[in-house]
Amino acid sequence: MQGLYAVFKKELCDHFSSYRFVILFALIAMVSFISSYMAGIHMKENLEALASTRFPFLMLFSSTGALFSMVQFVAFFGPLIGLVLAFDSINRERADGTLIKLISQPIYRDAVINGKFLAGVATITIMLIAIVLVISGLGLVIVGIVPGIEEIWRLFVYLIISIFYISFWLAVSILFSISFKSIATSALASIALWIFLSFFVSLGANVVADSIAPVDRQKEPNPEMIIKNIRIREMVSLCSPMVLYSEATQTIIDPMRKTTRSVVLMGPMEELLSSRFQNPLPLGQSILVIFPHMTALVALTLICFAISYVIFMVQEIRT
Amino acid sequence: MEASTIIETVNLTKHYNRQTAVKDLSFKVNEGEVFGFLGPNGAGKTTTLLMLMGLSHPSGGSARVCGLDPLRKPIEVKRIAGYLPENVGFYGDLDAVQNLKYVASLNGIQTDKASEKIDELLDLVGLKQDARKKVGAFSRGMKQRLGFAEVLIKDPKLLFLDEPTIGLDPDGALRLMEFIKSLNRDRQITVLLSSHNLYQVQKISHRVGIMIHGEMVAEGTIESLAKEKFGVGQKEYSLEEIYMKYFQEV
Ligand SMILES: Nc1ncnc2c1ncn2[C@@H]1O[C@H](COP(=O)(O)OP(=O)(O)O)[C@@H](O)[C@H]1O
Numbered sequence: 001m002q003g004l005y006a007v008f009k010k011e012l013c014d015h016f017s018s019y020r021f022v023i024l025f026a027l028i029a030m031v032s033f034i035s036s037y038m039a040g041i042h043m044k045e046n047l048e049a050l051a052s053t054r055f056p057f058l059m060l061f062s063s064t065g066a067l068f069s070m071v072q073f074v075a076f077f078g079p080l081i082g083l084v085l086a087f088d089s090i091n092r093e094r095a096d097g098t099l100i101k102l103i104s105q106p107i108y109r110d111a112v113i114n115g116k117f118l119a120g121v122a123t124i125t126i127m128l129i130a131i132v133l134v135i136s137g138l139g140l141v142i143v144g145i146v147p148g149i150e151e152i153w154r155l156f157v158y159l160i161i162s163i164f165y166i167s168f169w170l171a172v173s174i175l176f177s178i179s180f181k182s183i184a185t186s187a188l189a190s191i192a193l194w195i196f197l198s199f200f201v202s203l204g205a206n207v208v209a210d211s212i213a214p215v216d217r218q219k220e221p222n223p224e225m226i227i228k229n230i231r232i233r234e235m236v237s238l239c240s241p242m243v244l245y246s247e248a249t250q251t252i253i254d255p256m257r258k259t260t261r262s263v264v265l266m267g268p269m270e271e272l273l274s275s276r277f278q279n280p281l282p283l284g285q286s287i288l289v290i291f292p293h294m295t296a297l298v299a300l301t302l303i304c305f306a307i308s309y310v311i312f313m314v315q316e317i318r319t
Numbered sequence: 320m321e322a323s324t325i326i327e328t329v330n331l332t333k334h335y336n337r338q339t340a341v342k343d344l345s346f347k348v349n350e351g352e353v354f355g356f357l358g359p360n361g362a363g364k365t366t367t368l369l370m371l372m373g374l375s376h377p378s379g380g381s382a383r384v385c386g387l388d389p390l391r392k393p394i395e396v397k398r399i400a401g402y403l404p405e406n407v408g409f410y411g412d413l414d415a416v417q418n419l420k421y422v423a424s425l426n427g428i429q430t431d432k433a434s435e436k437i438d439e440l441l442d443l444v445g446l447k448q449d450a451r452k453k454v455g456a457f458s459r460g461m462k463q464r465l466g467f468a469e470v471l472i473k474d475p476k477l478l479f480l481d482e483p484t485i486g487l488d489p490d491g492a493l494r495l496m497e498f499i500k501s502l503n504r505d506r507q508i509t510v511l512l513s514s515h516n517l518y519q520v521q522k523i524s525h526r527v528g529i530m531i532h533g534e535m536v537a538e539g540t541i542e543s544l545a546k547e548k549f550g551v552g553q554k555e556y557s558l559e560e561i562y563m564k565y566f567q568e569v
């Protein structure tokens with residue numbers, strides 16, 4: 001325990017004093033700030049429309065300002081936080097010769113990897129809470145809206161999902177930093193996986209669905225085929241943590257489902273379905289809807305970390 | 320006076336894939352002595368030290384360090400034994416004190432006690448002036464001395480030193496060897512010293528072992544090895560002559 005705490009403390013200090021963290025935090029804070037600010041301005045101009053919505057406060061996070069909403073931005077660039085925090089966590093120590101020194105101290109070897117992972121999670125948590133608080137403050141100042149109890153709960157759930165989402169990428173980058181001896185390789189591999197899972201899986205899902213269950217849009221559409229097509233597409237795209245995350249957070253933050261989800265994922269049936277939501281889903285129901293997504297995200301994170309853990313524990317460390 | 324055994328290995332073996340790095344190694348180190356661990360590059364010295372520290376799993380045989388099996392009780396072994404690797408690494412963007420504080424916290428030393436200890440050790444290794452310098456800017460010799468401060472922080476009974484004089488200038492190497500001698504004498508630390516610096520190993524070692532191709536070909540005091548190789552003679556043989564003789568025979 002004392003070893004775990006020592007590693008955790010050191011890593012946390014390192015994160016908060018590193019330039020890369022400061023730059024990343026500044027970037028993410030700035031973009032979320034701007035998009036929420038624009039959303040706020042927009043809301044202020046349409047105050048009467050605002051009066052009819054149930055959750056005006058959450059719109060600060062979910063309505064698209066100029067380009068994207070804060071929620072969408074975190075879905076796209078959140079992974080980068082996880083990756084940047086840990087892509088060199090183990091292999092840099094190996095290259096510098098500090099890893100052998102660490103494990104020749106009287107600590108369990110897993111204290112090193114657990115401490116690094118937990119410090120990363122703590123950093124992510126602090127970062128996200130700070131951003132959400134800043135945006136909430138912004139909402140209070142610009143639009144003058146106060147969050148209701150349910151909105152606070154929804155934001156809380158959103159935070160939890162986001163922490164797991166970014167921690168998944170943290171676990172991925174730790175895995176790469178253990179598997180690859182070279183820092184450049186692990187950085188590249190992390191970025192490649194991020195691009196692949198985030199952008200290509202949803203495109204790939206379309207291709208797979210259309211080839212297995214082709215839907216001819218010119219002719220009379222066959223409803224069975226359309227359903228099959230959508231099912232396949234959803235199955236495939238659930239392999240992408242980004243899709244899991246976006247779906248989960250949209251359901252939580254945007255219970256009316258007013259804003260569209262990523263365009264590639266929106267099937268014709270679903271479009272129909274979402275417009276049926278005249279009333280917001282209650283919080284309990286929202287959580288129930290996203291429960292599989294959350295479970296999948298947590299499982300992905302844990303599996304990824306478990307693999308790194310096992311590799312690290314059996315690996316021979318000579319330098 | 321017959322000293323008690325602090326390190327003992329029995330048929331210790333390590334294979335890497337097909338290659339044998341250490342083969343049926345059996346030797347002993349007595350408590351309180353400096354044991355010179357000699358051998359050409361690739362002989363298996365580092366591998367042996369790693370197995371004694373519990374950092375590498377032997378393929379066969381067993382080892383005892385202070386009566387403990389490093390395979391089963393690595394934490395206990397690491398608590399009493401310090402290991403100074405061949406290329407000591409530090410966190411270059413931290414200063415000497417911060418590096419030492421981290422190692423102290425890993426050893427479970429309380430912060431206030433650690434500061435005292437760190438001051439004392441920096442003084443001992445002669446880095447008092449550089450305590451607040453970033454280690455990234457340290458010279459090789461300074462890093463080596465900081466490495467010593469790090470392994471001494473846990474008050475070890477036993478030190479494993481892997482080629483500590485490598486890359487040091489002759490004067491630095493000489494002073495480092497004298498420092499090791501003083502640790503052994505003043506702090507009663509048993510030292511297992513792997514080195515190529517035969518002249519100085521001869522000066523400070525009580526006994527030596529020569530390892531070639533993973534096997535210990537000789538073990539004992541320098542006089543006994545000389546006697547074994549050259550017979551009883553008037554001439555005093557140097558460790559270098561003995562070493563070369565063993566080396567040529569293999
Ligand atoms: N990870 C490894 N994989 C395969 N062979 C290794 C590995 N590490 C060391 N060896 C081999 O083990 C032998 C002993 O190495 P080492 O203990 O480092 O020698 P020394 O420290 O005496 O120079 C060498 O022949 C080396 O090639």
Ligand SMILES: [Mg+2]
Nearest residue numbers: 364365405481
């Ligand atoms: Mg070596």
